[in-house]
Amino acid sequence: MTKDFLNNIKLGVFILASLSFLILLFYMIGKNRNFFGSNIKLKSRFENVQGLKSGNNVRYAGIDIGTVEKIEVVNDTVLEVEMIIENKMKKFIRNNSIVSIGTDGLVGNKVVNITSTKQNAPLIKENDILSSRRPVDTDEMLRTFSKTNNDISLIAKNLKKTTSDINKSSGLWKLLNDNAIPESIHSSLSNLHTASEQINKIIKNTNSIVDHIKSGNGPIGTVLYDTAFTQSIKNTLRDINKLSNSAITLSNEAKATVDNINDQLMNGKGTINKLLKDSITAENINISIQNIKKGSDGFNLNMEALKHSLLFRRYFKKIEKENKCKSEN
Amino acid sequence: MNNSVLVKSFFAEVGSLSRFSGKFLSMFFIPPYEISALFKQCYIIGYKSLPLVGLTGFIMGLVLTMQLRPFMIDYGVESQLPAIVGIAIIREIGPVITALIFAGKIGSSIGAELGSMKVTEQIDAMEVSGTNPFKYLVVSRVLAATFMLPVLAVLSDAISLYGSYLGVNIKGDTSFHFFWTQVFDSLEFRDVLPAFIKTYFFGFAVGIIGCYKGYFSSKGTEGVGKSANSAVVVSSIMIFILDLLAVQITDLLGFN
Incomplete structure (x- = not known):
């Protein structure tokens, strides 16, 4: 009796082990086929489903989330694909997602891919029809x-x-x-580098100069930016203008005067005109000058005679002495 | 002339086997039920066969995987090895190999046991003592075989898959979890259900043929050996015929 009981225990364990594996098997398959748990139904319409069958996987962002339930012909150009999606995906998929038919690998089974778009939209509801993309032919x-x-x-x-x-x-x-080329390129580059540094420096200096000038300092700054200076230049120029105007008037007046004098000289009856034009006067003057020469010659003789006279000899000697002392000193 | 005798005896055998089955069915529904005898037979037929079936299943899974690998590599689908081995084991290899081993072990033992009982006239003695020998001997054994073979086949599937997992890992590196996922991703109900249901018929065939051969064993020691031998041969052939029938029926029903 005890032996039979023991045998029955063994038998029970044996049968339960088998049963549990069988149940596990069914459960796993059922889970993969979405027989258990709550699901949501989605639809999409295609012109061509390219051999898609009920039972093919539905993927969202590459994860299996459901299966194709059935494919119905709506009319001659529209096929409606009904999909069963896990309920927990309801809060991720939006109703502007795009459904496309693809292949698992290059030659594998057909799969339905649900791709989300960037735009915001409400979440999916039961029996929503999602828009589809034409499958790749x-x-x-x-x-x-x-x-x-x-x-x-x-x-x-x-x-x-x-x-x-x-x-x-x-x-x-x-x-x-x-092998020399890389070296020379290297040195050229380093030269270029120094040159650019120099240029940089120059630009920096120029910049500071320009800044200086802009701030109105220095002669150029004053010239370019000082408004008072500009005003005085304007005034100066105006004065110069005035001056040149009066110079013109002056020269005109001078010219008129000179013309008048000239006219007087040439045509007038004055002394100078006579001196210049009257030949008799010129002769008279000539004679007078000859007379004056004769007179001065006579005066020279008189003076010489005066030097040698007793009365004036001492005076002349004194002058001679003074001149001598000056030259010696 | 000889041929016509053979043909006639063949049909006669089929006819008497059918009658035997019919008798089994009628006896099955009529009380009293021999429950304790059924449990005892279940223990002997089912539990005692597990080591043998488990060993063959393990080796089949391992060998099938190793044999398939080179061709899978040739076709560039080495990664699908667990899926294809899983489908082969669940759909065909598991049920059929288990049933054949079962026929070899249980069919012969039932045939020999009942044959020797017949030869030593124990069955007649039972009838005289008031026990229904058919109920006590045949119904319990056939029922035990019918119910134990599916159980053994499922366990054999599990052990085969484990063997296949080891086979995949001889030259590859696949985690058990990934192997598991790959196998169950490729499986569907239409793979499992027909394979599971047909093992009931295999078990019934093994049990009924073993009992029939033993129950109608010819006299003498020679008769016992003959009935044990023919029980194994006929039940093995019957398993294949039933397998063919099963695949045709599932095909017709659109499960394939």
Whole structure:
């Protein structure tokens, strides 16, 4: 009896182990197929579902969140895809999200991708119809691929030619192999660096000078920015203008006077005119001058005679002595 | 002439097996029920078979994984190894291998046991003593086989999957959690349910054929060996026929 009881215990454990694995199996599958837990139903409309089947996964941002429940033909161009989504995703998906049909990997099962957009919108509700994006057509993709491939082959050909040209060019290789070039480039760069530093300094100085001038200091500053100085220059210029005007008047007057004198000289009856024009007067003057010369010659003789006279000899000798003393000193 | 005898005997065998099954069904519903005998048989048939079934299941999972790996690498889907091995084990390998091992162990033992009882006239003695030998011997064994094979098959699946996990990790590096996720992501109810239901039929076939062969064993020691042998052979063939039927029916019902 006890042995039978023990055997029954073993049997019970054996059967329960099996049963629990079976239940686990069913539960796991059911969980993956969204049979348990509360769900929300969403819809989307497509023109072509590209082989999507009920039971395919629905993904949001790459996470499996549900499955395709069924696909219905609404009319000749519209197919309605009904999806079962986990209820807990209700508070993340917005009703402006976009539904697209993609492939799991390159050749895998079809999946429905729900992509959120950046715009804000209310959250999804039961039986909402989300807008869809046209699925990528494999044929179209391959066509583009073939076009791209042609372009790439062309580019590769060009690249090949370019590289072979580069390989052939001895000058370029010489340039590349020359070890001195990097050094000279380096030194040039350092020179450039110093030059730019100098330029920097100059610019800085210039800046300070300009600032100085702007602030109205120094002669240039005064010239450029002092309003009082400008006013005085204006005044000066006005005075100069006046002066030159009066100079013009003066010169005009002088000219008139000179003209008048000239006219008087040439045509008048005055003494000077007579002196200049009358030949008789000139002769008279000539005679007079000859007479004066004769008179002064006679006077010279008289004076010489006076020096030698007794009365005046002492005076002359005294003058001679004084002159002598001055020259000696 | 010889051929026609063979054909006739074949049909006769099928007919008497059907009658035997019908008798089992009628006896199954009529009280009194031999509950304690059923539990005893469950213990012997189910629990005692677990080590053998577990070992074969473990080795099948391991070997299948290692055998599939090179081809999966050729096709560039090495990462799908757990998924494909999981589906193979749950759908086909687990139920069928378990049923075959079960037929080898239980079918032969039932056939030999009942055969020797028949030969030594214990069954007749039972009838004389007032116990219904069919109820006590056949119904309990067939029921035990019917109910224990699914249990064994499920446990064998679990052990096979563990073997497969070890097989994946011989040359790869997959965490148990990831292996688990990959297996269950690829599984669906239509993989599990038909496979689970068909094991009841396998178990019933093994039990009823073993009992039939033993119950109608020919006289002599030779007869015991013959009935044990033919019990294993016929039940194994029956398992494959039932498997074929099961896949066709699930296909028809759209579960495949």
